[in-house]
Amino acid sequence: MDNPDARGFSKLPALFKVESLTFYFSRLSSFISHDESAPFKRQLSLHLYRRSKTLVLRRRQFLFALLATVALCAIGWQSARMQSPLRRITNTTEDGKSLSPTISGDGRIVGFESTEDIANAGGPEGFRAIRANVSVDPPTFLQMGAARAPAPAISQDGARIAFAAKENPLGTNNDFNSEIFLYDGAKLLQITNTAPADVSNRAAHGNFQPSISDDGRYIAFSSNRNLTNQNADGNLEIFVYDTIAASFVQATNSTGIVGFSDAKISGDGLTLVYVRDTGQTQSTNRDLVRQNRQTLFVIGLLATNSPKLGLTYGRAISDDGLRVVWSAESAPDASQVFLWDGRNSVTRQITALADRVTDVPLHPSISGNGSRISFATRRTVMPGNSDNSIELYTYEISSGTMARVTSAPGTADGFDGSRREVEVVSSLSDDGSIVAFNFPRVLSGAVANADFTNNPEIYVTGTAPRPSAGTLTVLNRASFGHEPSSTKAVAPDSIAVALGSALAFTTVQSQRQPDGTFPTTVGGTTVTVNSQPAQIFYVSPTEVHFHVPVATALGTAEVVVTNSDGFQSRGSVVVLRAAPGVFTKSGDGLGEGMILDADTLQSGPFDPSSGNLR
Secondary structure (H helix, E strand, C coil): CCCHHHHHHHCCCHHHHHHHHHHHHHHHHHCCCHHHHHHHHHHHHHHHHHHHHHHHHHHHHHHHHHHHHHHHHHHCCCCCCCCCCEEECCCCCCCCCEEEEEECCCCCEEEEEECCCCCCCCCCCCCEEEEEECCCCCCEEEEEECCCCCCCEECCCCCCEEEEECCCCCCCCCCCCEEEEEECCCCEEECCCCCCCCHHHCCCCEEEEEEECCCCCEEEEEECCCCCCCCCCCCEEEEEEECCCCEEEECCCCCCCCEEEEEEECCCCCEEEEEEECCCCCCCEEEEEEEECCCCCEEEEEEEEEECCECCCCCCECCCCCEEEEEEEEECCEEEEEEEECCCCEEEECCCCCCCCCCCCCCCEECCCCCEEEEEECCCCCCCCCCCCCEEEEEECCCCEEEECCCCCCCCCCEECCEECCCCCEEECCCCCEEEEEEEHHHHCCCCCHHHCCCEEEEEEECCCCCCCEECEEEECCCCCCCCCCCCEECCCCEEEEECCCCCCCCEECCCCCCCCCCCEECCEEEEECCEECCEEEECCCEEEEECCCCCCCEEEEEEEECCCCCEEEEEEEECCCCCCCCECCCCCCCCECCECCCCCCECCCCHHHCCCC
16 A cells, blocks of 8 residues: 655655665664674665665656756855966067967977967968977967968877968968868978869868877868768768878768768877767757777767857867867856766766856867866856956866966956957866966956957966865764764764765765675775775765774774775764764654664554554
């Protein structure tokens, strides 16, 4: 017969139900001796965990959504440390522009484009592709060619730089089609040599946005030209050029759709990521595809039908191909930063920004080792940006720490009325310790002519170090800190909860193992109590539920939670011989207790008139 109280219990969050059932009985040690009750408690715990599995599954989706929201809200409370020192790399005339930088993995070389003759190369006015050595002060500059070079692709050591340009820097692009060029450390080479289907379509026909492997061997790019005699219909496809074999491979082959664009290749040269537009005309909703470069097999759809999906001009994939960042809208005019984390098999929304019509693109970029993300916005990420200026931020993935890089005046808004004048493009070194970016020059001082306030310069700065450790609050899982005693304590062989941030990158309810125990690693997260591994029942970004080892000594115990990226959060808790706690229906240690029939696991009231006295 359906029990109304049982129905109410089934609606409780899954984590409360599992821990309620187990911990309620495990704490019988408060009333009977520890040694005599231990076998009884363990048997009941195992039985009740078995019973709880079905209940857990019913609420798992709800729980994940709830905790994901909590985790996103917590971002605003992370460290607001400023990175320093800020170094201005270019110093052009006020009407000049230097923009779209990419930094080499070793942090020594920055490639960008500028309207100024920074390298004193001479020649007519116009954009110039510049290579800057920022490992010396002042930096030195070399002009790779008289051409645009938006966010050029750069090898790990900065020796090779690839870019797309419609100009004719070598005298070999007389039709001014968009072609791929490569600076090989000594000279500029034209890699592609194509022609538009019609001269009137020259702006849309050609080869675009190259990405390069760390060793400079492979260059991935999109093209609607027939480079390998497999693209006669002129769709946008992804191509890879091997600089050693001097040959092209067409990685995609589509018909009847817009095609593929925004190619990115991992530093190890093994993985491609690109945008797929399945519409017959350009669509606002697009897919993000991951592909093996060697086999050309598609190995994952990272996002499907995603509104306003976009990849930055520069690096958007980690060197191992297992982390990818992009932007997409979660609501109209509310773009967000997303991370696909293949190391933990999870996709995460990194930001929770409000909507704003007049904002700059986020342009999220990732470091080569996949440890940090950088992005820019006018919206509030953390307290301290009341003037609505553009600001650049970094996000340290393992600790969940957000930090602001810039502190710009309100005039650095990127707009002239409703017309956007500048985009902030950033790029991180391999270890994420250095970020290069273009930014309105008022960041470093006032300008004489207000019309040039948002004209950009190139800047470089160090990023804030990762925190040494996170903090933990450790509580009795039953009372959840609401026990009458002022001393918040746990007991050996009981269940505790650790509260913090970045404790895990996923939400997982563990399963009992064949030997009756629970795992000590769940979702890549581990827990130790006084250096002893603890069994784990549940992990999420903000909570970990674990078993206090039986052998834990009385006194003050150190609890360490380590996430799958190796970031540790530390806390201490008092351990007493008995730490009574009663689970409640609300799950927070307050209100009506969760009292169950030991045979049926049904809640009260209990009726003994049938002869069943329990």
